[in-house]
Amino acid sequence: MTDLRGVGVGTGAVTGQAVWLARPDESPERDGSPSSPDAERDRFERARARTVEELRDERDRAAVAVGKAAEEVLATHETFLFDPAFEERVEDAIDDGDAAERAVARALEDWIESFEETGGKTAARADDLRDLRGRFLRALRGESPRSVGDLPDGAVVLADRLDPGTAVRLAADDVAGVATAEGSRTGHAAIVLRSQGVPVVVDLSEELRTVESGARVGLDAVAGLLTLDPSAVTGAGPAEAVVADAVGTASGTPLAVTANVGSGRESAVARERGADGVGLFRSEFLALRSDGVPDEDAQTEAYVAALDRFPDAEVAIRTFDFGGDKPLPDAEGDVPRGVAGSLATPDRHREQLRALCRAAARGAGELTAVLPHVTRLDEVAAVRDHLDAATDELAAAGVPHERPALGVMVETPAAVELAPELASRVASLSLGTNDLSRHVLGTTRDADPAVTEPAVVRAIGRAVAAATDAGVPVRCCGEAAADPAFAALLVGFGVTELSVAPDAVPATKRRLDGIDRSEAAALAERATAASTKSEVDSLLKEAP
Structure with missing residues (x-):
């Protein structure tokens, strides 16, 4: 081999x-016979409390050593431990005479199998449950948290x-x-x-x-x-891959490669990786990684931290995008997705807009506020009214502020249809290709985004064309922007900024620098005319 x-x-x-990691012991068997149901329930509760404590300690360490992505995963783990369906399954298993170990394993096993059969991103959640199962079983056995050992x-x-x-x-x-x-x-x-x-x-x-x-x-x-x-x-390792210089097409058209981030810390990583700015600051992550939505002062400091990392560049901050798989903390009932959810909570929305205005005045970079999941023109008008009120409040209080530019996310068929009107009302359009592909195709958020389906390719082309006709710049913020072939397609349509994960910035810059825009435009035209996903995929293999 x-x-x-x-x-x-x-x-x-x-x-x-x-270096091979040792296989974890995930056996649910217990030495000796189960105790009484009440005793097993007590063992379960004590083990759950210990697991929660372990997760919180690890989450705090992860916030410092690793950052947002790790912190969010561990916070999700803790939430699942108190899921009523999980508790009911454990209770039923204990009533059937199982020890707590076997009860926990039985409660999780069906879900693990179900998630894997579903496929897509849902299947990936099975590993989250395996992680929880291992932690719970170790707590029941009185073992220490799993260690990766000493690695060379x-x-x-x-x-x-x-x-x-x-x-x-x-x-x-x-x-x-x-x-x-x-x-x-x-x-x-x-x-x-x-x-x-x-x-x-x-x-x-x-x-x-x-x-x-x-x-x-x-x-x-x-x-x-x-x-x-x-x-x-032959590839370069992470430390050697940084490309700090600006890039552009062979004909000299500038192209920006920016970063998707969720905190000031990630903005610093993006800067180190050579990003030209922040194309998507997911502001709701500030709430998801804490006990609730930060107050106005805390939000302002977080936005200023990101702006100061890019003193000569743009930082696009998406307003809160709660709803769906990102529930609004302390919300009662379902919350509408995106900007509709913000408008449904006007006090919280106004507070965020004030924080953005204050940060725009204090931060070194140029701030753009981006509205997520827009489906109606009156949503943009309503946000402008709230922004007027926010600046009036700050002026009356004598607080330094600056009105940020306004942009919108194009991630629904409605936004594609309204793209010409939206482009006439805002400073920029941002393509959210993950959500756009799912909404166009009618799939769930758990499904992998199929951005090379012809319907999705054509929707992207129409949105970019509308913005180009209006003289408004377009950035792409979805995972597709980091795919080398799809990035060429986006440039061919007229996208001038691609926002990717911080670690993907160097490779994306190398891929785009010197690209022949006329060849990319020809690729985009042929992809738009394609009838099947396989045709589009074949064309992308010929990407310039």
């Missing part, structure tokens, strides 16, 4: 010593599969790379590692077991390759 091919996650290529410098970690908790610990240990036999590029473990610039290759199959600990290996996340011939790995 010389090399194995899997699915690459992130960018970068490294060489190092292969520059280790390339190998595992059958990786749960999110272990990924957090590996990211904090600065491992060189990670390879797994199973797993998905959309799984939380992969997302955590990618956010820290760790090259990852997943889904290498059982053949990965032919690689022994101690072997010298090469790992290329772009090619999705693990090789026993490290000299064949």
Whole structure:
């Protein structure tokens, strides 16, 4: 065996010593017979409390050492532990005579199997539940939290599969790379590692077991390759991949490669990776990673921190996008998605707008406020009215402020249809290709975005054309922007800014610098005329 091919996650290529992680003991069996149901319920409650304490401690450490992605995953774990359906399943199993270990395993196993059968991003949640199951069983056995052990410098970690908790610990240990036999590029473990610039290759199959600990290996996340011939790995590692200079087309048209972030800390990482600014600051993450929505002062400081990282560039801050899989803290009942949810909570919305105005006056960079999930023109008008009121309030109080530019997200068929009118009312349009593809195709958020479906390609083309006709710039903020071939397609349509995960900035810059825009435009025209996804995929293989 010389090399194995899997699915690459992130960018970068490294060489190092292969180190296998020990397989966790996930046996639900207990020494001795179960105690009475009341005693087993007591054991369950004590183990749950210990698991919650472990998760909170780890989340606090992750916030410092790893950042937003890890913190969010661990917070989600804690929420699941108090899911009424989970509690009911455990209760029923204990009433059936099971020990707490077996009850917890039974409660989670059906969900794990169901998630995996569903596929897409839902399948990736099965690893979250495996992580929880392992933590709970260790707590019931009185064992210490799982450790990744002492790893040599520059280790390339190998595992059958990786749960999110272990990924957090590996990211904090600065491992060189990670390879797994199973797993998905959309799984939380992969997302955590990618956010820290760790090259990852997943889904290498059982053949990965032919690689022994101690072997010298090469790992290329772009090619999705693990090789026993490290000299064949030619990609640059994360530290060597930074491209700080501006890039542009062969004819001299400037192209911006910015970053998607969720905090000031991630903005700093983006700056280190050579980003030209922030194309998408997900402001709701400020609430999801704390006990609730931060007050006006705390929001202002977070926005200023991001602006100060890019004193000569634009920072596009998306207003709160709660709803769906991002519930609004302390909300009663369902909350409408995106800007509709903000308008439904006017006091909170006005507070955020004041924070944005204050940050625009204090921060070094140029702030644009972007409205998510727009479906109606009157939503933009309503936000302008709120913005007028916010600036009046700040002026009356003598607080320094500056009115930010306004942009909108195009991530619904309604926004595509309204793109000409929207472009005449705002300073920029931002394509959210993940949500746009799902809404156009009628799939769920758990499904992988199918951006090369002709209906999605045509929707993107129409939105960009409307903005171009109005003289309004367009940025793309979805995962598709980091795909080399799709990035060329976007440039062909007329997109001039691509916002990607911080670790993907260098590779995206290298890919776009010197691109022939006329060839990219021809590619876009042919892709728009395609009738099937396979046709579009074939065309993208010819991308300039």
